Amino acid sequence: MLKDITIGQYFPGDTLVHKLDPRVKIFTAILYIIALFFVKDFYPYIFIILFIATVVRTAKLPIKFIIKGLKPLMFIIIITFTINLLFTRGEVLFSLGPISVTKEGIIQSVFMALRLILLIVGTSLLTLTTSPIALTDGIESLLSPFRKIGLPSHELAMMMTIALRFIPTLLEETDKIMKAQMARGADFESGNILNRAKSLVPLLVPLFINAFRRADELATAMEARCYRGGEGRTRLNELKFDKKDSAILLSLIVFFGFIMSTRYW
Amino acid sequence: MIINIENLNFIYNIGTPFEKKALDDISISIEEGDFVGLIGQTGSGKSTLVQHLNGLIKPTSGKITIDGIDITNPDTKMKEIRKKVGLVFQYPEHQLFEETIYKDIAFGPKNLGLTEEEIELRVREAMELVGLDYETLKDRSPFEISGGQKRRVAIAGVIAMKPKVLILDEPTAGLDPKGRDDILDEIKKLYERENITIILVSHSMEDIARLANSILVMHNGKVIMHDKTREIFKSADLLEDIGLDIPQVTKLMKEFKKRGHQVKEDCLTIEEAKEELIKYLRGTKNA
Amino acid sequence: MENEIMINIENVSYEYKSYVDDSIQLAVKDLSLNIKRGEFLAILGHNGSGKSTLAKMMNGMILPTRGEVYVNGINTKDEDKIWDIRSKAGMVFQNPDNQIVATIVEEDVAFGPENLGIPPEEIRKRVDDSLETVGMSEYKKHAPHLLSGGQKQRVAIAGILAMEPDCIIFDEPTAMLDPSGRKEVMETIKRLNKDKNKTIVLITHYMDEAVMADRVMVLNEGENVLMGTPREIFTQVETLKKLGLDVPQVTELAYELRKEGFDIRKDCIIIEELVEAL
Numbered sequence: 126m127l128k129d130i131t132i133g134q135y136f137p138g139d140t141l142v143h144k145l146d147p148r149v150k151i152f153t154a155i156l157y158i159i160a161l162f163f164v165k166d167f168y169p170y171i172f173i174i175l176f177i178a179t180v181v182r183t184a185k186l187p188i189k190f191i192i193k194g195l196k197p198l199m200f201i202i203i204i205t206f207t208i209n210l211l212f213t214r215g216e217v218l219f220s221l222g223p224i225s226v227t228k229e230g231i232i233q234s235v236f237m238a239l240r241l242i243l244l245i246v247g248t249s250l251l252t253l254t255t256s257p258i259a260l261t262d263g264i265e266s267l268l269s270p271f272r273k274i275g276l277p278s279h280e281l282a283m284m285m286t287i288a289l290r291f292i293p294t295l296l297e298e299t300d301k302i303m304k305a306q307m308a309r310g311a312d313f314e315s316g317n318i319l320n321r322a323k324s325l326v327p328l329l330v331p332l333f334i335n336a337f338r339r340a341d342e343l344a345t346a347m348e349a350r351c352y353r354g355g356e357g358r359t360r361l362n363e364l365k366f367d368k369k370d371s372a373i374l375l376s377l378i379v380f381f382g383f384i385m386s387t388r389y390w
Numbered sequence: 391m392i393i394n395i396e397n398l399n400f401i402y403n404i405g406t407p408f409e410k411k412a413l414d415d416i417s418i419s420i421e422e423g424d425f426v427g428l429i430g431q432t433g434s435g436k437s438t439l440v441q442h443l444n445g446l447i448k449p450t451s452g453k454i455t456i457d458g459i460d461i462t463n464p465d466t467k468m469k470e471i472r473k474k475v476g477l478v479f480q481y482p483e484h485q486l487f488e489e490t491i492y493k494d495i496a497f498g499p500k501n502l503g504l505t506e507e508e509i510e511l512r513v514r515e516a517m518e519l520v521g522l523d524y525e526t527l528k529d530r531s532p533f534e535i536s537g538g539q540k541r542r543v544a545i546a547g548v549i550a551m552k553p554k555v556l557i558l559d560e561p562t563a564g565l566d567p568k569g570r571d572d573i574l575d576e577i578k579k580l581y582e583r584e585n586i587t588i589i590l591v592s593h594s595m596e597d598i599a600r601l602a603n604s605i606l607v608m609h610n611g612k613v614i615m616h617d618k619t620r621e622i623f624k625s626a627d628l629l630e631d632i633g634l635d636i637p638q639v640t641k642l643m644k645e646f647k648k649r650g651h652q653v654k655e656d657c658l659t660i661e662e663a664k665e666e667l668i669k670y671l672r673g674t675k676n677a
Numbered sequence: 678m679e680n681e682i683m684i685n686i687e688n689v690s691y692e693y694k695s696y697v698d699d700s701i702q703l704a705v706k707d708l709s710l711n712i713k714r715g716e717f718l719a720i721l722g723h724n725g726s727g728k729s730t731l732a733k734m735m736n737g738m739i740l741p742t743r744g745e746v747y748v749n750g751i752n753t754k755d756e757d758k759i760w761d762i763r764s765k766a767g768m769v770f771q772n773p774d775n776q777i778v779a780t781i782v783e784e785d786v787a788f789g790p791e792n793l794g795i796p797p798e799e800i801r802k803r804v805d806d807s808l809e810t811v812g813m814s815e816y817k818k819h820a821p822h823l824l825s826g827g828q829k830q831r832v833a834i835a836g837i838l839a840m841e842p843d844c845i846i847f848d849e850p851t852a853m854l855d856p857s858g859r860k861e862v863m864e865t866i867k868r869l870n871k872d873k874n875k876t877i878v879l880i881t882h883y884m885d886e887a888v889m890a891d892r893v894m895v896l897n898e899g900e901n902v903l904m905g906t907p908r909e910i911f912t913q914v915e916t917l918k919k920l921g922l923d924v925p926q927v928t929e930l931a932y933e934l935r936k937e938g939f940d941i942r943k944d945c946i947i948i949e950e951l952v953e954a955l
Contacts, residue, residue: 257780290780293822298484304446305485308477309547310469310501327497330487334533339775346776349738349768350836351760351792361787361800432825432855537724564771564852566723566882568921593855596926633857638926642948646955660926664933667955671939 134194136253142184143254146370147263153374154251156381161244167236169387173243176380177250184254194249195242202241209234257289258362266364279355287343295336302331392422392555392587393443398452400438412438414611416452420589422554425581427602427619428591431633435611436591440557443589444475457554473502476553480560482544483537491517491535491543492528498551509550516550519583520576538569542576549580556580557589562597574601599623599637599658607634620656639663682747683844683876684712684735684766689744691730691899704730706899707744714843717870717877719890719907723921727899728880732848735878736766749843764793767837771849773829774822782824782832783808783817789840800839807838810873811865827858831865838869844876845869851886863889884911884923888946895920908944927951 137143142150157173164170181191195202215229252260265282272278303313306327313324400413413435420426430436441447442454445461445468454462461471479485488494492513499509517524520542527535532543545561558577562570578601581588592598598605598619605622607615609632615622622629626636626644636644639660647655653670657663691705704727712718722728733739734746737753746753748762755762767789770776779785783804790800808814811831821829830850837845847866851859867889869875879890887893893910895903897920903910911917914924914932924932931945931954945951 258784286779290778290821293820294774297822301479302485304441305477305479305482306497307446307468308444308472308479309485309498309551310472311497312468312501327485327487331485334487335484342770342772342775343778345738346768346770346833347778347788349736349763349770350789351763351840352788353760353792357794358791359794359797359800360791361784361797361804363797431857566921567923568723635856638948639930642927642930642951645948645952649952651955660930660933663930664937667930667934668937668939671934671955 134249134252135256136184136186136190137256138185138254140184140254142180145254145373146364146366147255147259148267148364148366149370149374149377150251150255151260151263151267153377153381154248156377157247158244160381160384161240161247163385163388165388167239169384170239170243172380172384173247177243177246180250180254184250186250186253190253191246191249195245198245202238205241206234206238209237258286261285261289262360262362262364279358283355291339294339295332298335299328299332302328302335391419392424392457393418393420394455395419396453396455398439398442398454399450400442400447401450404450412611413442413449416611416613418606418613418616420587422587423585424587425601425603426587426589427598427605428589428608429593429595429598429605429634430608434608436608437559438611439608440477440559440589440591443555443557444477445471446477469502472498472551472553474553475555475557476548476551478545478548478556478558478561480563482548482561483532483540486532486540486544489531490529491522491532494532494543495547495550498547502551512550512552513546516546519549519580520546521572522546538565538572541565541569541573545573545576553586555587555589557591559591560593561590562592562594570597577601595623595635595637599640607632619658623658624656681714682711683714683716683749684710684878685747685750686710686712686731686734687745687747689731689734689741689746691727691734691739692742704899705734705741708899708901709744710894710901712844712876712878714876715870715874716892717879717890719879719881719887719893720896721882721884721887721893721910721922722880722896723882726896728896729848730899731896732768732846732878732880735844735846736768737762738768760793764789764840765842766844766846767840767842768846768848769830769833769837769850771852773826773833773853776833777821777829777836780820781817782813782819782821785821785832786817786835786839789836793840803839803841804835807835808832810838810869811835825858826854827861830854830858830862834862834865834869838873842875844878846878846880848880849882850879851881851883859883859886882922884917884925888925895922908946911946912943 161173181188210226210230211224213227213230213233215227217225217227219226261282264285265278268276268278268281311324311327316324395416395418398413398416402410402412416439428436438447442449443456449462452462453460456474459466459470459474486494488497495513495516496509499512514524517527522539522542532540548556561577562573565573574597577588590598590602602619604616604618606613607622615625623636623640626641629636637658639657643653643655643657643663643666647653651670654666657666687709689705689708690703692701692703695702708731720728720731730739734741734753736748737759740754748766751758751762753762777785778788786804786807787800790803795803808817811834813828813831813835816824816828821832824832851862854862863886866877866879870877879886881887888907890907893905893907894901895910902920903913903916911924911928914929917924925946927945927948931941931943931951934941935943941954945954
């Protein structure tokens with residue numbers, strides 16, 4: 126189940142999309158989300174779907190991979206669909222006891238489900254084509270103007286890097302501790318909610334203690350490698366914003382501007 | 391026969407591109423009361439195999455019977471399996487979580503549904519078996535004692551469940567020589583006193599030679615050798631081929647024999663080698 | 678000016694407060710030691726003998742309560758020079774997992790030089806060279822968590838090498854590794870000393886690793902109890918055992934046979950030597 130979540134996963138490649146400056150991609154993702162919620166009609170979504178199709182093609186991402194990424198979130202999509210279907214008022218098409226389905230309800234629920242799917246697919250494209258490091262660098266660079274007002278952009282980026290680095294390690298450790306406690310007869314699967322929450326103590330306590338120990342050792346190791354914050358630091362791979370990046374950014378701004386303008390037609 | 395494994399297979403990530411055969415058609419049986427050393431390189435399937443033995447991993451196919459119970463049968467209660475087989479993981483001190491040493495050791499027996507009196511008795515026994523003083527330590531926090539002591543508390547937590555088969559995965563990893571010797575001595579004492587079956591997973595051939603009666607050798611998910619310790623270490627070349635070693639003294643005796651000296655080559659410990667060499671050297675001197 | 682002495686430790690003590698009963702404990706007691714440039718020194722001792730504390734004083738991670746430590750002639754108490762000291766005396770720790778910062782091998786190796794403010798082209802060169810030295814070049818785009826313990830530890834070593842230190846302090850680098858990982862790491866350390874001329878301080882409790890050193894110091898309760906070449910140290914079987922340390926099986930066997938009255942040279946440390954002697 127955990128393995129199926131493609132959000133946040135990176136699909137390595139060497140395409141135009143992969144090589145695009147991460148700042149352009151992050152900015153586009155923000156534009157994309159705004160556009161998605163700005164639009165009120167079905168037909169602009171055709172352009173958005175076309176946009177996604179183009180990105181997927183160019184980045185050579187397997188369609189299956191993207192569909193698989195939707196699976197763990199299917200539950201939320203279905204709930205959104207059902208709520209909109211049942212609770213939108215309007216022209217009643219048919220009813221079953223207290224439940225009635227309206228024409229507006231059908232349109233609204235399909236629209237909302239589509240919007241959610243496009244939101245998930247669109248944002249996962251960002252992480253699928255951008256390595257965690259590039260993503261962090263991009264965020265750090267985009268946030269750096271806010272340093273003046275006291276936003277610790279470098280520290281935030283560093284925290285993100287370390288989190289990404291240790292997620293697999295901690296997952297592995299969770300699995301190990303869980304098994305070790307199960308070997309001592311712990312039961313994580315049955316009982317009511319209260320009992321289950323209680324049964325997590327033998328898992329969570331060691332997990333936290335080990336995480337603190339790791340954090341302590343990591344801090345020592347970082348200090349030994351002369352880490353002293355973002356001041357005066359250089360980077361192995363510095364972000365470069367070239368002509369191609371500006372051209373693409375400009376056309377994307379025009380494209381999403383056009384989509385948003387459909388609201389006023 | 392306490393453990394019987396028939397045609398055990400296990401495949402990781404079945405049906406994905408990451409599919410990997412971790413256990414390949416394993417059929418072995420282990421006698422009750424045996425002390426088995428399980429050796430093999432990292433990734434040879436040792437950990438996967440021992441986790442099958444107490445039901446933490448379900449096999450892809452095959453059958454495992456422990457003390458007459460088919461543990462691969464889905465109807466078998468997990469609690470029954472845990473009573474039969476205790477598993478001490480690598481770095482077991484990383485799983486300690488209670489406020490006091492007593493409570494931590496009592497966790498396993500409590501899960502078995504024993505009475506308070508029985509639990510207290512077992513904690514007392516288990517602590518004594520691993521060389522921890524009950525009265526002075528029972529109310530201490532398991533987090534404020536030394537590394538070697540923490541490990542003993544963790545091992546006691548499994549011993550207190552009184553399993554018929556005790557599996558220890560690298561119980562001496564990361565300890566210094568003194569800590570290692572202490573733990574190994576306690577394991578030996580436990581084996582001699584409690585009359586249980588022990589499976590010891592280790593990378594140290596010296597430790598295995600010192601303790602195990604028989605050895606299982608794993609390579610690429612298969613059990614490629616299963617014999618008495620002495621016999622296994624005679625096949626030094628075969629072991630070397632799969633990246634394993636033999637104890638230094640055994641190597642020495644082999645080398646010495648190669649030079650034309652008539653000595654027993656299957657000495658496993660320094661004491662054995664010493665006796666053999668003394669006998670041989672005195673013999674040649676007198677002749 | 679190049680200094681003949683890499684690390685100079687003068688009458689150093691380190692005190693700390695015990696967390697059990699708040700009493701003052703001494704981890705290191707009035708210890709003096711000179712480590713020469715290009716030397717390979719092994720420090721042996723059981724857990725709690727003070728060896729890790731001593732190691733951490735060698736690059737200013739902790740400061741001595743009494744006495745002075747000089748790295749390359751610079752006092753570790755000199756706050757302005759602390760980053761010079763740490764880049765000249767690099768340190769590799771026990772747990773390979775807890776010293777790798779980045780999600781890609783080469784990014785991690787770059788971490789040190791990035792902190793030192795080295796220009797990107799120079800970092801690129803150092804990263805490639807360091808990975809080459811430890812034999813991990815083909816893994817430079819890999820995620821560290823998928824590597825074996827020995828490989829992770831080599832990446833950690835490359836990360837230190839990229840700072841171009843004169844000296845590397847290894848704090849039990851093989852304690853958590855399997856035999857093949859240990860071999861990989863020990864061969865790398867030996868190569869760094871012989872080919873790259875790095876001063877090596879190896880803290881360990883494995884005798885077979887200390888055999889590779891030029892000099893061995895045995896630490897007990899924060900005090901230097903034995904010092905000499907590996908051969909000189911290993912012949913003290915009785916003392917070492919009393920200190921809770923191991924000797925190679927061959928050495929112990931030779932010692933036992935001598936006790937029985939056989940005339941065997943007592944400084945056998947490898948199998949061939951004892952076979953010869955017999």
